[in-house]
Amino acid sequence: MEYINLGKSGLKVSRICLGMMTYGSSKWRDWVLDEEDAEPIIKRAIELGINFFDTADMYSQGVSEMITWKMIKKYLTRDEVVIASKVFHPTADGPNQRGLSRKHIMSAIDATLKRLGTDYVDLYQIHRWDYDTPIEETLDALNNVVKTGKARYIGASSMHAWQFAKALYTADKLGLPRFISMQNHYNLIYREEEREMIPFCREEGVGVIPWSPLARGFLTGTRKLVGKGETKRSRSDTLAHNFYYSESDFAVLNQVENLARKLEVSAAQIALAWLLQQKGITCPIVGASRVQHLEDAVGALKLTLNEKDITTLQEPYQPHPLLGHK
Numbered sequence: 001m002e003y004i005n006l007g008k009s010g011l012k013v014s015r016i017c018l019g020m021m022t023y024g025s026s027k028w029r030d031w032v033l034d035e036e037d038a039e040p041i042i043k044r045a046i047e048l049g050i051n052f053f054d055t056a057d058m059y060s061q062g063v064s065e066m067i068t069w070k071m072i073k074k075y076l077t078r079d080e081v082v083i084a085s086k087v088f089h090p091t092a093d094g095p096n097q098r099g100l101s102r103k104h105i106m107s108a109i110d111a112t113l114k115r116l117g118t119d120y121v122d123l124y125q126i127h128r129w130d131y132d133t134p135i136e137e138t139l140d141a142l143n144n145v146v147k148t149g150k151a152r153y154i155g156a157s158s159m160h161a162w163q164f165a166k167a168l169y170t171a172d173k174l175g176l177p178r179f180i181s182m183q184n185h186y187n188l189i190y191r192e193e194e195r196e197m198i199p200f201c202r203e204e205g206v207g208v209i210p211w212s213p214l215a216r217g218f219l220t221g222t223r224k225l226v227g228k229g230e231t232k233r234s235r236s237d238t239l240a241h242n243f244y245y246s247e248s249d250f251a252v253l254n255q256v257e258n259l260a261r262k263l264e265v266s267a268a269q270i271a272l273a274w275l276l277q278q279k280g281i282t283c284p285i286v287g288a289s290r291v292q293h294l295e296d297a298v299g300a301l302k303l304t305l306n307e308k309d310i311t312t313l314q315e316p317y318q319p320h321p322l323l324g325h326k
Contacts, residue, residue, distance in 0.1 A: 001014050001015070001016070001048060001049025001050065001051075001298065001301070002014070002015040002301055003015070003051070004282055004283065005207075006123070006153070006180055006181055006207040006209075006282055007180040007181055007205055007206045007207035007282070008180065008205035008206075009153055009180045009207075011082065011122065011123075011152070011153060011180070013051065013052040013082050013282065013283060014049055014050045014051045014052050014283065015276065015282075015283045015301055016048075016050055016052075016283055016284065016286055016294075016297050016298055016301070017050070017052040017053070017054050017084075017209060017283045017284065017285045017286065018042070018045045018050050018052070018053050018054070018285075018286060018288065018294075019054050019211070019285040019286060019287040019288075020053055020054060020055035020059065020064050020065075020068050021055070021056070021059045021060075021064060021287060022038070022287045022288065022289050023035070023038035023041075023042070023060075023064055023067060023068075024038075024059055024060025024063040024064035024066075024067065025060040025061070025063040027060075028059075028060040028061055028063070029060075031289070032060055033289060035067045035070075035071070038067065038071065039071050040291065041288050041289070041290070041291055041293075041294065042071045042072065043071075043074075043075060044291045044294055045288070045294050046072070046075045046076060048294060048295075048298045049298075050294075050298075051076070051080060051081055051082055052082045052084070052283065053068060053072060053081065053082070053083055053084065054084040054085075054086075054123075054183070054209075054285050055068045055083070055084070055085050055086075056085055056086035056087075056089070056127060057085060057086065057087060057089070057091055057108055057111065057112050057115075058086075058089040058090070058091065058127070061091075062091070062111075062115050065085060065112055065115040065116050066115045066116070066117075068083065068116060069081075069083060069116045069117050069118050070117060078118060081122075082122045082123065083116065083118065083121050083122050083123075084121060084122060084123035084124075084125060084155070085112050085116070085121050085123075085124060085125070086124075086125040086126070086127040086157060086183075087100070087104070087105055087108040087109070087112070087124065087125070087126060087127060088100055088126055088127035088128045088130065088157075089127055089128070091108065091111070099130045099132060099133055100126055100130035100133045100137075100138040100141075101130075101132075101133045101137065101138075101141075102137055102138075102140065102141040102144075105138065105141040105142065105145065106141060106144065106145070109121075109124065109145050109150050109151065110150075112124075113150060119149070119150075120149055120150050120151060120152060121150070121151050121152070122151070122152045122153065123151070123152070123153050123154070123155050123180075123181065124142065124145055124146075124150075124151035124153070124154050124155070125154065125155035125156060125157055125181070125183060126138065126142075126154075126155075126156050126157065126179075127157050128157060128158060128159065128325065128326070129159040129160070129163050129325070135166060135167050135170050136170060136174065139167065139170060139171050139174065139176045139177075140174075140176065142154045142176075142177065143176045143177055146177050153177075153180050153181075154177055154178075154179055154180070155179050155180060155181035155182070155183060155207075155209075156179045156181070156182055156183070157182070157183040157184065157211070158183070158184050158185055158211075158324045158325050159325060160196075160325065161196035161197045161200050164179070164182065164197065164200065164201075165200060167179060168204060168206075179206065180206065180207060181206060181207040181208070181209055181282070182197065182201050182206050182207070182208050182209070183209045183210070183211055183285065184197055184198075184208065184210055184211070184324075185210065185211060185212055185323060185324035186198070186208070186210035186211075186212075186213070186275070186281075187210065187212055187213050187214060187215045187219060187271065187275065188215070188219055188252055188256065188271050188274055188275070188313060188314075188317075189215050189218065189219065189244060189248075189249045189252045189253070189317070189320075190212075190215065190243070190244075190320055190323060190324075191314075191317060192319065192320055192322060192323075193210075198278075198279075198280050198281075199280075201280055202279060202280035207282035208280050208281050208282055209282050209283055209284070209285055210275065210281065210284050210285065211285050211324075212285075212324075213271065213272060213275050213284035213285065213286060214268055214271055214272070214286070214287075215243070215244055215249075215271075216243070216244070218244045218245075218249065218253065219252075219253060219256055219267060219268065219271040220266070220267055220268045220271075221253065221256075221257055221267040223244070223245070223253075243323050243324070246318070246320075248316055248317065248318035251316035252313065252316045252317060253267075254316075255312055255313050255315070255316060256270045256271055256313060259305075259309055259312065259313065263303070265299070265303060266296045266299075268293070268296040268297070268300070269296050269297075269299050269300040269303055270300075270303075270305070270313070272284060272286070272296070272297055272300035273300045273303040273304070273305050274305060274310060274313055276300060276301065277304070277305060277310070284297075
């Protein structure tokens, strides 16, 4: 395993982050693994050297957080692991049980820590941009979270580059902690982040930790235009159906599969190797429902694509509308 600083911070994370949305309660999504099925995968992730685990209060309505540290602590001490969680999406029906107000952030961090069973998270991220709350209020609340020791660092997730620029400028102006990371939507068939967000993060020294690096499984080759796919998730994941499945998306996938056959590796390894070689990328957040998914992800660290390979993979790409900001 390779380790890298997250942005300009001193926090060192594995170059593969394990996304914990896959683990929690199958009652929330039918493709989610319950605790018993999740533990062998998490154990293998730790054996492979992964020290970075990303969850959120909305995943499985909190169950993902409940089992995250519960399972990890069987194999690692708290100082060995980097746990990230997120706040924004509704956690209940009340009008103040969502968003990025001071009231919700202060309540949400306490609820997250209670579910995790730990005193702090290493990275506390805003899950989306809140159009109803001034960024000054959000940043001040996050400053309180950090000052009280409930989070070591703060990060952000999908938004417009101008919004992220405003957040960093405001933090600097007020002398408040900066976001050290951006968790955005980025993969071989959704590359709109290359226009502004990724160059901006590189300029500002912000770590980029893309979600859906395999396009919700599309780039593994299990998705089909007719019938949607072979797996339970590919058939039921309506978000993926709305995001991907255009002709150009399948053209990119075809290039991925052709190169995978040529190099005798998996399609997933090709897609992840491409992403890991993009400038400014710290680590992809990989969801794994099988141990083999982890083996492929870690194996991608050893795979170097040449310039011709990268050009071939990128050639069929067609621009997409903004996806994943809501």
